[in-house]
Amino acid sequence: MFRKIAAAALVVGLALPGVSQAAKVKIGFINTITGAEAPIGENLTNGVTMAIEDLKKKGIEVDLTKEDDTGKPEKSLAAFEKLATRDNVAGVVGPYTSACSSAVASQADKYKVPILIPAAAKEEITRKGYKYVFRLNAPADVYSSVLMDAVQTIDKPKTIAYIYESTDFGTSTVKTAKEYAKKLGIQEVADEKYQKGAPDFRSTLSKIKSKNPDLVFMVSYVVDAITLMRQSKEIGLTPKAFLGGGAGFTTAQFLAQKEISNLVMSSTQWTDDVNWPGAADFAKRYTAKYKKEPTYHAACAYEAMMIMAETASKNGGDRDKTRNALKSGQWNGIMGEVKFADYAGFTNQNNHPMLVQQVQGARYETIYPPKFATKKPVYPFKWK
Amino acid sequence: MTFSVLMQSIISGILVGGVYALIGIGLTIIFGVMRVINFAHGDIMMVGMYMTYFLFTLFGIDPFLSVLITMPLMFLFGALLQKVFINRILGTLPQNQILLTIGLGLIMSNTAMLAFTSDYKILTTSYSSSSFNIAGISISEPLLISFLITAAITVGLYWFLLKTDTGQAIRATAQDREAAQLMGINVKWMSILSFGIGSAMAGTAGALISPTYYIFPQVGSAFTLKAFVITVLGGMGSIVGATLGGIIIGLVESVAAVTISSDWKDVVVFSIFLLVLLVKPSGLMGKSRM
Numbered sequence: 018m019f020r021k022i023a024a025a026a027l028v029v030g031l032a033l034p035g036v037s038q039a040a041k042v043k044i045g046f047i048n049t050i051t052g053a054e055a056p057i058g059e060n061l062t063n064g065v066t067m068a069i070e071d072l073k074k075k076g077i078e079v080d081l082t083k084e085d086d087t088g089k090p091e092k093s094l095a096a097f098e099k100l101a102t103r104d105n106v107a108g109v110v111g112p113y114t115s116a117c118s119s120a121v122a123s124q125a126d127k128y129k130v131p132i133l134i135p136a137a138a139k140e141e142i143t144r145k146g147y148k149y150v151f152r153l154n155a156p157a158d159v160y161s162s163v164l165m166d167a168v169q170t171i172d173k174p175k176t177i178a179y180i181y182e183s184t185d186f187g188t189s190t191v192k193t194a195k196e197y198a199k200k201l202g203i204q205e206v207a208d209e210k211y212q213k214g215a216p217d218f219r220s221t222l223s224k225i226k227s228k229n230p231d232l233v234f235m236v237s238y239v240v241d242a243i244t245l246m247r248q249s250k251e252i253g254l255t256p257k258a259f260l261g262g263g264a265g266f267t268t269a270q271f272l273a274q275k276e277i278s279n280l281v282m283s284s285t286q287w288t289d290d291v292n293w294p295g296a297a298d299f300a301k302r303y304t305a306k307y308k309k310e311p312t313y314h315a316a317c318a319y320e321a322m323m324i325m326a327e328t329a330s331k332n333g334g335d336r337d338k339t340r341n342a343l344k345s346g347q348w349n350g351i352m353g354e355v356k357f358a359d360y361a362g363f364t365n366q367n368n369h370p371m372l373v374q375q376v377q378g379a380r381y382e383t384i385y386p387p388k389f390a391t392k393k394p395v396y397p398f399k400w401k
Numbered sequence: 402m403t404f405s406v407l408m409q410s411i412i413s414g415i416l417v418g419g420v421y422a423l424i425g426i427g428l429t430i431i432f433g434v435m436r437v438i439n440f441a442h443g444d445i446m447m448v449g450m451y452m453t454y455f456l457f458t459l460f461g462i463d464p465f466l467s468v469l470i471t472m473p474l475m476f477l478f479g480a481l482l483q484k485v486f487i488n489r490i491l492g493t494l495p496q497n498q499i500l501l502t503i504g505l506g507l508i509m510s511n512t513a514m515l516a517f518t519s520d521y522k523i524l525t526t527s528y529s530s531s532s533f534n535i536a537g538i539s540i541s542e543p544l545l546i547s548f549l550i551t552a553a554i555t556v557g558l559y560w561f562l563l564k565t566d567t568g569q570a571i572r573a574t575a576q577d578r579e580a581a582q583l584m585g586i587n588v589k590w591m592s593i594l595s596f597g598i599g600s601a602m603a604g605t606a607g608a609l610i611s612p613t614y615y616i617f618p619q620v621g622s623a624f625t626l627k628a629f630v631i632t633v634l635g636g637m638g639s640i641v642g643a644t645l646g647g648i649i650i651g652l653v654e655s656v657a658a659v660t661i662s663s664d665w666k667d668v669v670v671f672s673i674f675l676l677v678l679l680v681k682p683s684g685l686m687g688k689s690r691m
Contacts, residue, residue: 053619055519183664210664214623216614217417219541220410220655221663227406240521240615247530247613251541252409270521277530 041080042330045100047111052087064318093117101128107329115139115185125149131340135321143366155369160262161194167373167385174231178207181236226254236262246277257397287313293353320352418651419548425631425643427602433575433638434595441506443621449604450616479600513618522616547609636687
């Protein structure tokens with residue numbers, strides 16, 4: 018008797034669309050949740066969490082599988098293989114770092130799982146013609162070129178010094194920076210790589226100081242940016258501009274160090290005052306929810322998850338259809354217009370316009386390009 | 402490269418080396434007395450860093466003054482670890498001891514992550530980036546202060562080990578555990594004492610480095626490695642060796658960064674390290690135990 022009722026209930030349940038209909042779309046998310054880059058990874062997690070909530074409001078239920086790669090490529094790859102074979106996800110968002118992303122990207126075509134990389138910069142990731150790899154953020158070359166373009170509108174600097182961490186992100190960003198500087202006729206006077214997390218940059222910085230460069234270009238994750246700027250001040254290194262290539266120079270922690278962050282220019286994928294649809298609202302909701310301001314990583318991850326989940330859901334979780342829809346689709350959200358195009362050797366790369374921001378009065382102000390600018394740049398640099 | 406750039410790197414190298422030395426001394430004391438390699442050393446240092454951070458942000462106690470609080474607290478923490486965990490495995494296989502200290506370190510760093518999240522904590526004092534100039538060479542104020550404190554602690558520790566009864570008992574235990582026991586020295590107590598001192602040194606190093614560095618749960622691992630290189634270079638168990646080792650490493654890192662390039666400095670450091678071990682396998686000041 019009881020069994021009959023249960024069976025009847027089951028039949029009714031199946032017959033009523035929308036009641037027990039499990040149109041959940043399975044998405045994987047690989048991120049650096051623990052390990053040295055975890056503080057930035059947290060922003061991505063927060064962005065994705067907000068995306069899942071917003072998707073729910075739109076009627077898209079996401080069955081999210083989170084994987085932690087601890088910032089190590091081999092773990093990232095293992096996570097991806099698990100998502101592709103065991104969890105059977107329709108698509109993957111992530112990983113965060115360049116090293117992890119390039120490892121995972123190399124296997125995406127093999128498993129035919131579309132992945133959308135939200136914030137990794139290394140150019141090669143979308144340069145190898147992978148069919149299933151998509152990237153939302155602008156690649157490494159733009160990190161440096163947009164900064165130099167911004168400076169070019171004010172001055173004609175003659176010399177540049179580079180100091181950057183010896184990671185995929187650091188070296189690839191500086192490699193393209195050098196090419197661009199050469200094109201602009203800016204002469205390189207110093208090229209210093211460092212091991213991330215080093216406590217002492219004083220000798221390297223004083224070597225750079227003795228070369229007296231017009232521009233100092235730095236690339237680092239998280240807090241090395243703070244150590245570098247603190248010790249620059251100590252040493253008295255005063256170029257006409259400090260240029261920070263994304264990441265560590267765009268965090269709330271960096272901003273909070275008023276004494277050393279003031280007037281530093283940095284390139285970023287996103288700011289909260291840019292006029293892309295929903296950007297300001299996203300920042301407001303994010304700040305209310307997490308009690309801190311969103312970084313560009315949060316915005317990138319949010320938008321990446323929105324795009325991936327919507328597309329996958331529309332295509333019933335089919336990997337190939339999702340891949341094709343990503344390729345042909347077009348979006349306009351908090352990251353501005355998004356389209357995955359093939360250009361200048363890139364495949365499935367969103368030609369995202371980067372912004373330059375400068376710390377002015379303990380706030381990040383957008384100073385370039387002019388159509389997004391909120392404040393005029395302050396130049397040359399002065400210590401507070 | 403000019404003379405002033407070289408001088409600059411020599412001076413900052415020595416100053417940074419002072420703090421390295423303090424980390425190394427802690428490790429070498431523990432090894433000397435118990436023949437236990439403490440893989441949790443960096444994590445103990447991390448605990449000291451968080452302690453300094455919270456004393457500063459919650460109670461407004463200056464990081465350098467807070468050493469007076471951090472040091473005894475870290476001593477108690479270390480002594481407790483020794484009493485509750487490490488004393489139990491002193492006679493067992495070395496790999497068990499290694500696993501135990503690694504495990505303790507993991508528990509510490511992951512507890513810190515649970516309690517304080519993985520966010521980087523940055524201690525901002527009014528002097529975090531201040532310096533003064535002598536003949537064109539800028540000297541970091543916080544670094545100089547921490548170097549002086551390190552020097553004072555090292556001298557104090559030396560005096561304690563050489564002149565006091567307890568200090569002599571610790572040294573006796575380090576030289577020959579069984580003979581010391583036969584002489585009526587409570588070696589278990591000496592182990593507790595020396596692990597406490599070692600932890601206090603690590604915690605103090607953490608406190609001293611806080612104003613110029615940053616704090617996060619995994620900060621320890623990099624320093625554990627450094628502490629090893631320092632102690633092995635100086636000779637396991639030798640305090641003078643660890644002091645020397647710390648300063649040499651700081652100096653070589655700094656000078657190699659200006660004369661060669663900053664991405665080659667580790668190559669230089671480890672080449673020197675290997676060379677010393679080839680010529681003198683027991684380390685600079687170490688006595689061969691064969």
